[in-house]
Amino acid sequence: METIHQRVRTEFHYPVHFTRRAFDTGNMALREVIASGGNSRRTLFVVDEGVCTPKRNFLAQIEDYCRFHADVIESVAPPIVVPGGETVKNDGRYVDSVRSAIHARGICRHSFVVAAGGGATLDMAGYAAATSHRGVRLIRLPSTVLAQNDSGLGVKTSVNRFSKKNFLGTFTPPFAVINDFELLDSLLERDWRSGTAEAVKVALIKDQEFFRWIEANAVLVVERNSSAIEQLIYRCAQLHLQHIGGGDPFETGSSRPLDFGHWAAHKLEQLTNYRLRHGEAVGIGIALDVTYSHVMGMLSADAWQRILGVLLDLGLPLYVPELETSDLLKGLTEFREHLGGELTILLLEDVGKPVEVHKISADKMKESVAVLSQYAPVCSL
Amino acid sequence: METIHQRVRTEFHYPVHFTRRAFDTGNMALREVIASGGNSRRTLFVVDEGVCTPKRNFLAQIEDYCRFHADVIESVAPPIVVPGGETVKNDGRYVDSVRSAIHARGICRHSFVVAAGGGATLDMAGYAAATSHRGVRLIRLPSTVLAQNDSGLGVKTSVNRFSKKNFLGTFTPPFAVINDFELLDSLLERDWRSGTAEAVKVALIKDQEFFRWIEANAVLVVERNSSAIEQLIYRCAQLHLQHIGGGDPFETGSSRPLDFGHWAAHKLEQLTNYRLRHGEAVGIGIALDVTYSHVMGMLSADAWQRILGVLLDLGLPLYVPELETSDLLKGLTEFREHLGGELTILLLEDVGKPVEVHKISADKMKESVAVLSQYAPVCSL
Numbered sequence: 001m002e003t004i005h006q007r008v009r010t011e012f013h014y015p016v017h018f019t020r021r022a023f024d025t026g027n028m029a030l031r032e033v034i035a036s037g038g039n040s041r042r043t044l045f046v047v048d049e050g051v052c053t054p055k056r057n058f059l060a061q062i063e064d065y066c067r068f069h070a071d072v073i074e075s076v077a078p079p080i081v082v083p084g085g086e087t088v089k090n091d092g093r094y095v096d097s098v099r100s101a102i103h104a105r106g107i108c109r110h111s112f113v114v115a116a117g118g119g120a121t122l123d124m125a126g127y128a129a130a131t132s133h134r135g136v137r138l139i140r141l142p143s144t145v146l147a148q149n150d151s152g153l154g155v156k157t158s159v160n161r162f163s164k165k166n167f168l169g170t171f172t173p174p175f176a177v178i179n180d181f182e183l184l185d186s187l188l189e190r191d192w193r194s195g196t197a198e199a200v201k202v203a204l205i206k207d208q209e210f211f212r213w214i215e216a217n218a219v220l221v222v223e224r225n226s227s228a229i230e231q232l233i234y235r236c237a238q239l240h241l242q243h244i245g246g247g248d249p250f251e252t253g254s255s256r257p258l259d260f261g262h263w264a265a266h267k268l269e270q271l272t273n274y275r276l277r278h279g280e281a282v283g284i285g286i287a288l289d290v291t292y293s294h295v296m297g298m299l300s301a302d303a304w305q306r307i308l309g310v311l312l313d314l315g316l317p318l319y320v321p322e323l324e325t326s327d328l329l330k331g332l333t334e335f336r337e338h339l340g341g342e343l344t345i346l347l348l349e350d351v352g353k354p355v356e357v358h359k360i361s362a363d364k365m366k367e368s369v370a371v372l373s374q375y376a377p378v379c380s381l
Numbered sequence: 382m383e384t385i386h387q388r389v390r391t392e393f394h395y396p397v398h399f400t401r402r403a404f405d406t407g408n409m410a411l412r413e414v415i416a417s418g419g420n421s422r423r424t425l426f427v428v429d430e431g432v433c434t435p436k437r438n439f440l441a442q443i444e445d446y447c448r449f450h451a452d453v454i455e456s457v458a459p460p461i462v463v464p465g466g467e468t469v470k471n472d473g474r475y476v477d478s479v480r481s482a483i484h485a486r487g488i489c490r491h492s493f494v495v496a497a498g499g500g501a502t503l504d505m506a507g508y509a510a511a512t513s514h515r516g517v518r519l520i521r522l523p524s525t526v527l528a529q530n531d532s533g534l535g536v537k538t539s540v541n542r543f544s545k546k547n548f549l550g551t552f553t554p555p556f557a558v559i560n561d562f563e564l565l566d567s568l569l570e571r572d573w574r575s576g577t578a579e580a581v582k583v584a585l586i587k588d589q590e591f592f593r594w595i596e597a598n599a600v601l602v603v604e605r606n607s608s609a610i611e612q613l614i615y616r617c618a619q620l621h622l623q624h625i626g627g628g629d630p631f632e633t634g635s636s637r638p639l640d641f642g643h644w645a646a647h648k649l650e651q652l653t654n655y656r657l658r659h660g661e662a663v664g665i666g667i668a669l670d671v672t673y674s675h676v677m678g679m680l681s682a683d684a685w686q687r688i689l690g691v692l693l694d695l696g697l698p699l700y701v702p703e704l705e706t707s708d709l710l711k712g713l714t715e716f717r718e719h720l721g722g723e724l725t726i727l728l729l730e731d732v733g734k735p736v737e738v739h740k741i742s743a744d745k746m747k748e749s750v751a752v753l754s755q756y757a758p759v760c761s762l
Contacts, residue, residue: 001615004396004618005396008625010630015384103545103548108717133720134552161480162484169515170516171515238385245387245389337489338514
């Protein structure tokens with residue numbers, strides 16, 4: 001009997017909105033997103049406690065908003081408030097609490113989970129939503145620079161397991177993303193700065209002009225100039241989304257340009273027991289891989305120094321002592337294993353000119369760490 | 382700032398092979414499937430204990446096959462043997478054991494989980510694979526009529542949670558399906574027969590001619606004539622795959638033609654504490670919904686009787702006492718909630734002519750149960 005060759009095509013569409021004060025009753029963004037979904041009003045909120053500052057009174061805002069827009073939105077339960085950061089991805093009880101509420105409160109595949117918070121909260125809530133009823137609609141309100149310009153925009157959900165970051169997860173596009181710039185106001189300095197690393201990353205691999213813009217505006221960004229950070233986030237989001245909308249959104253191949261600098265970043269997060277923020281780890285990962293690119297003779301001294309200079313201007317650390325542990329290089333194997341297929345690492349020939357390599361020299365990488373360690377006195381964590 | 386409208390497109394391809402004795406060393410199907418995936422040879426086997434009959438010596442066959450084809454396939458661990466049936470979906474430890482092996486044995490996104498067994502085993506192993514590293518490649522070897530003509534072919538993975546069937550799950554296309562007809566030989570009578578219910582279902586909603594073929598060949602099928610069952614499986618698989626390849630593979634809408642008869646089926650499985658096989662429950666669900674179609678004046682007495690006649694010829698039960706419990710109708714709400722959106726139930730106007738309705742009369746449904754109860758003496762479980 002003849003083999004049947006099955007083809008399955010899917011197409012997803014979702015909007016990424018940019019706004020301020022999404023829960024002011026006059027703000028139509030969330031209302032319109034939910035109304036666009038048909039007749040379902042049922043909504044479960046999952047909120048990162050980091051967003052719930054005394055000044056903002058976020059939970060009351062949500063309640064007011066739902067009351068005002070009750071014809072379109074029905075909050076089915078008090079918001080589930082979770083701790084931000086990796087805790088929420090490490091401890092399985094948080095995923096369970098979201099799934100349990102989806103079950104108990106009758107959230108169906110046409111209803112909504114609205115997750116507001118940093119990348120970790122969005123990843124966890126996204127995983128719970130994606131795996132309940134084979135996919136409940138997820139609306140993300142990212143609350144950090146990192147989540148607004150990178151992790152909150154894409155098609156990934158995840159939690160950690162077996163001490164491996166993102167071991168459990170899915171590729172599941174969100175129903176919508178609402179980037180509320182006001183949420184950034186309560187960020188700690190450190191979280192503000194660390195979020196800029198992904199913008200440097202995407203500029204380095206995709207857009208020389210954007211890199212020059214970051215170079216020119218780094219000081220404004222660090223001083224928390226609203227217009228500068230909003231422009232940085234918007235452009236970074238555009239580039240990130242263009243990439244996802246391009247070739248391989250569910251990453252079936254071995255190439256992962258957006259993971260530039262990430263093999264070391266993931267390992268450093270684990271080796272520092274998450275003392276490093278993800279963005280900080282990415283900054284160090286970028287510093288390491290551009291230094292390696294230079295040590296290997298691919299990247300000019302001038303370009304290399306410009307890149308380290310931008311990272312320094314953005315107040316990002318370039319070094320942690322854990323870089324020198326022998327376990328660092330295990331990050332290459334784990335990275336390959338997580339992504340699958342052949343080891344594929346992006347290096348740079350120039351700003352905006354990435355090159356894929358499939359082999360990394362352990363000796364030259366150690367040499368690169370040694371070079372980077374010279375920055376330890378000025379910029380380490 | 383302008384909203385970014387993101388589009389994400391994906392396309393998956395997978396073959397469904399039909400063969401006999403897939404683990405004879407001369408059988409190239411599995412070898413070729415794995416070789417088609419590139420350089421990765423690493424393979425983890427998950428096997429339903431129902432397949433491991435003393436006569437077949439399945440685990441030794443797998444071992445021999447991998448040894449013979451060691452240039453292409455590397456079995457990374459002894460096969461994980463799991464109980465068949467709903468146990469494997471109800472008890473979270475089985476999912477965990479597969480994920481744990483994926484973690485410990487270095488199975489990456491380009492490596493393989495090969496699952497051999499009934500629908501429940503394939504659903505569970507599929508869920509574990511789909512959620513590890515955001516998706517490890519899954520090759521299914523369905524071992525029952527039901528899994529070969531229906532559940533083992535599609536894009537769903539799942540386990541049960543909160544006493545809800547398939548509460549946790551994903552839409553994830555397999556890497557390949559290998560239908561090995563020899564695996565059917567060890568089936569119990571009951572499992573053999575119950576698998577035919579999905580063929581009746583797909584014929585009723587899609588293909589009058591196939592329905593006539595089943596009518597004419599029901600006796601041969603029940604007598605376990607190889608050629609008859611193989612033809613039934615092949616045609617049912619074709620129709621099923623055509624449907625999935627059509628409009629809405631990840632079921633974002635409210636319409637679910639393939640779930641004809643399933644609202645009652647899922648509830649009856651639960652109400653009988655899984656005393657009913659899924660196929661048996663589907664048979665009863667079909668009997669109920671065609672009876673309701675007739676009671677509502679949509680379906681002629683002649684067509685209705687023909688349909689019940691085929692189910693009886695296939696040795697399927699038409700009745701269980703649990704049909705008369707008041708909880709049965711809760712199945713409608715749960716069905717709507719699981720699928721999301723508006724309640725959408727398929728009824729029949731004629732063989733091959735389904736109609737969607739969005740309301741079910743509780744009184745008329747009870748009347749339909751009463752009509753069906755007359756068959757209790759001849760065909761119940």
